[in-house]
Amino acid sequence: MERIWTDHLTVRHHECGPDAKLKLNSLFDYLQDAAAGHADHLGVGIQFLAEHRMLWVLSRVKLRIARMPAIGERICVTTYPSGPEKIFATRQYAVCDEKGELIIYGTSFWLLLDGAKFRPLKPLQHLGNALPANGDQIRYFSGLDKLEGNPAVSELREYTVSHSMIDVNRHLNNAYYAFFTNDALGMMSGAFRSVSEIQVNFNHSGALGDRIVCRGSLSSGCFYVDGRSPDGSVTFFQASGAVNDL
Amino acid sequence: MERIWTDHLTVRHHECGPDAKLKLNSLFDYLQDAAAGHADHLGVGIQFLAEHRMLWVLSRVKLRIARMPAIGERICVTTYPSGPEKIFATRQYAVCDEKGELIIYGTSFWLLLDGAKFRPLKPLQHLGNALPANGDQIRYFSGLDKLEGNPAVSELREYTVSHSMIDVNRHLNNAYYAFFTNDALGMMSGAFRSVSEIQVNFNHSGALGDRIVCRGSLSSGCFYVDGRSPDGSVTFFQASGAVNDL
Structure with missing residues (x-):
C-alpha cells in the first residue's frame, strides 16, 4: 500500500x-x-x-x-x-x-x-488503520474554519445543476464550486483573473435541478463568493481568498 | 514527424x-x-x-x-x-x-x-505538405452534411457563456456543445442517457457573455438538438444522433 x-x-x-x-x-x-x-x-x-x-x-x-x-x-x-x-x-x-x-x-x-x-x-x-497517519509529512494548513459571510456581496449569476454536471456520486461535481468562483471573479473584475490563495467550504452538495445563486465581493485583491438557494435557506458553498494582479 | x-x-x-x-x-x-x-x-x-x-x-x-x-x-x-x-x-x-x-x-x-x-x-x-494525407488509413465517415433543422423542437434551457467555459482560443470550448446536448437528452427523457451515434455541426463559436438557447426533440431513440441566440438569428450548433436504450 x-x-x-x-x-x-x-x-x-x-x-x-x-x-x-x-x-x-x-x-x-x-x-x-x-x-x-x-x-x-x-x-x-x-x-x-x-x-x-x-x-x-x-x-x-x-x-x-x-x-x-x-x-x-x-x-x-x-x-x-x-x-x-x-x-x-x-x-x-x-x-x-x-x-x-x-x-x-x-x-x-x-x-x-x-x-x-x-x-x-x-x-x-x-x-481501522486503512488511512496512514503520515506523521513525518508536512501539514500545510490547519484550523480551516467556517467562513464568515460578507454583508457586502452583490448577486452575480444563477446556475441550475444539469445532467452533465453530475459526477459518479450522483451529485454536482465539487469542482463546479471553483468554476462558479472563477466566473464570479471574472464578472466582478471584468477580466480573467487567477487566484493566489483560496479556501472553499463545501457546505451542501448540489443535486440535479438545484438552483444556485452566486454572490460575491472583491476588494483590494481579496474576494468572497458564495452560492445559495434562491430563497437563501441553503448555502451550497463559500469561497474566499486573494487574486493576482493583472 | x-x-x-x-x-x-x-x-x-x-x-x-x-x-x-x-x-x-x-x-x-x-x-x-x-x-x-x-x-x-x-x-x-x-x-x-x-x-x-x-x-x-x-x-x-x-x-x-x-x-x-x-x-x-x-x-x-x-x-x-x-x-x-x-x-x-x-x-x-x-x-x-x-x-x-x-x-x-x-x-x-x-x-x-x-x-x-x-x-x-x-x-x-x-x-504545404505539413498535413500527411494518410491515404492508407481508414476513413470512417464522409459527406458530413449540413443538418436539417427540426420543426418539432421544444425549448429546453438557456446557457450564458461564462469565464470558466472559455478556452485557449478565447472562445467557448467546443465540447460544451456536447455538454449542452447531453443536458438536453437528460431533460427530454428524464434520465441520464448515453448516445450510440452523434453528429455535431459547429456553426458559430460562442463568445464570453453569449446566450445560447437550447432546443431539442427525441423520438424513437433519435434526437435533434440545437443552440441558438435568443432572437434565433444565430445558430451556434446542431447535433443529431441516436441514444442507447436505458
Missing part, C-alpha cells in the same frame, strides 16, 4: 483558459481525482464505503497557488492522509513541476458520514 | 457521470486535445497559425460509440489527418481499449480560415 499517492499528469488543452494556464476548476478536479485514486488504492474508496453504508464528503479545502501550470506541462500531484483534526480527516496536496518545484500546495478536510443518518463518523474507529 | 498521433489516457473520476462511464463532453475534450496535440507536433498548431494569421475551426464531427470507457480504464486515442473533402480538411479518430478493441470512432471536418477575413483557405496551398 502506498501511503503517499502521486499522479503524473500532462496539462491538456481543454483544461486551460485564455492564458494557456490550468483553470481553477481543472485544478480542483486534479486534486479530487488524486484523493479518490488514493482512497481506492487504500481500500476505502467510493465502492467500499457504499457497500458499508458510509461516504466521504469533502468539507473544506485551502490552497496556495504560486503559479498555475501551462498547457503541455508535466506535473506531479501528490496527496496523503494526515490524521484527524476535530471531527475531520485531513489530507494534504502538493503539485510540483518537472523541476520538482512546489507550485501549489494545500490541505483538505473530509467528513466520513453514516450513509443512512448522514452523521459524522470517526474515521479511525470505522476504517 | 508522426503521421498518426496517439494519446494514452486513463479515464479519471471527474470525467465520468453517475454510470461511472466517460461523459460525452469529456470524450469531445479527449478528441480535441489529441487533434490539437497532433497539429502542434506537425508544426501547424494554434501558435504557428496565429503567427501566420490563420486559424483552425472545427466544423463537423460524427462519431459512433460502441461503448464509453469506465473510470480507471486505460485507453488510446488515435487521430490522423485524412486529406481534403470539399472545402474541409478531414481528420479521423479512433478510441481503443486496453485489449485493442475499437470502442469509438469517427471523422471530423475542419476549416482553415484567414484570421483577418474569416474566409476559408485551402489547407494544402497554405500549409
